[in-house]
Amino acid sequence: MMISSFFKCLGVVAITLMLLLIGPIFVVSSDEIDLSTPWGKANHDRSGLAPDPATTPQAIVQVYGARTFSWRGAFAVHTWIAVKPENAKNYTRLEVIGWRKRRGLPVTAATVGWPDRNxxxxxxxxxxxxxxxxxENMIPAILEAARQYPYPDEYEAWPGPNSNTFTAFVLRRIPEMTVDLPPTAIGKDYLDSSNHFVAMAPSNTGIQVSFFGLIGAIASKAEGLEINLLGLGFGLDPDNLALRLPGIGKVGFIKDTIPLPENINRPES
Incomplete structure (x- = not known):
């Protein structure tokens, strides 16, 4: 009886892992990520998503995400926040970068320049x-939240704390920022005993529970219902009529969290 139960449990675990890996396998097979270009030769061109400060004097806040480098991109995105105060000539890009730890630096970084580079x-x-x-009114609170990030000297690509843990931390402290980070933002669910493993969802529209980003759930208006298992998120987003899938992200009719402003001055890509 015990042997039979053991193999049944083993079978359930194997099936679960297969289901979680279907999305990442699909991403690799669809050539959505580049597995051949060396790190030192990777493209960092602008994407054209950031309005030119020279022709856009008003304050701007943006949140970005992009697939991580090489095979890791089959599972996860890297996210960051950009701010430009009114009449500022440059953007400030706020993020966590893991390699800074290897150089003995804080993993948190605030850099000046274009935030929309590949x-x-x-x-x-x-x-x-x-x-x-x-x-403009939001930017000081964003900068202060970035300074309060509790893991400035810690970095773990999985399950966290990492770049997505940082972005989610900042967002939770700005209630007006109802940003729906995708399920591929591994690390956004990282919660520890300091907050009793319970917090607002990153979108500030619901609640989440998580045990060190390894297992947990989100129930909110923006994210819908998302289950996190071993860092991989899957679920259903009724508000956007979308599925939330490991590796793939959001699939369906997806609306913007906030409608993009009209008549903004963006250069060609």
Whole structure:
């Protein structure tokens, strides 16, 4: 009886892992990620998603994500936040970068420059954008939340804390930022005992529970219902009529969290 139960459990585990890996396998087979270009030769060209500060004086807040480098991109995206105060000539890009730890530096980084560059060959997606006085009022709170990030010297690509843990941390402290990070943002669910493994969803529209990003769930208006198992998220998003799938991300009719502003000045890609 015990042997039979053991093999049944083993079978359930194997089937679950296969289901979780279908998405990443599909991403690899569809050539969505580049497995051949060396790290040092990866493309960092601009994507054209960031308005030119020279012709766009109003304040801007943006949230980006792009597939991570090489095979890791089959599973996850890297996310970051960009801010430009009113009349500023440059953007400030806020993110966590793992290799900084290997150099003895804090993993948190605030750099000046274009925020819409390809991430080691992967074209970024824009998850959120806000212009004008609302963005101007939001920027100080974003910068302060970035300074309060509790893991400035820690980095683990899986299950966290990582770049997506940082983005989710900042978003949770700005209630107006109802940003729906995709299920491929592995690390966004990283919660530890400091918050009793319970927090607002990254979108600030619901609640989530998670045990160190390894197992948990989100129930919210923006994310819908998302289950996190071993860092991989899957679920159903009724608000956007979308499925949330490991490796693939959101599939379906997806609306923007906030409508993009009209008549903004963006250069050609």
């Amino acid at each position: 991430w080691f060959g992967s074209r970024p997606e824009l998850y959120y954008e806000l212009h004008g006085s609302a963005a």
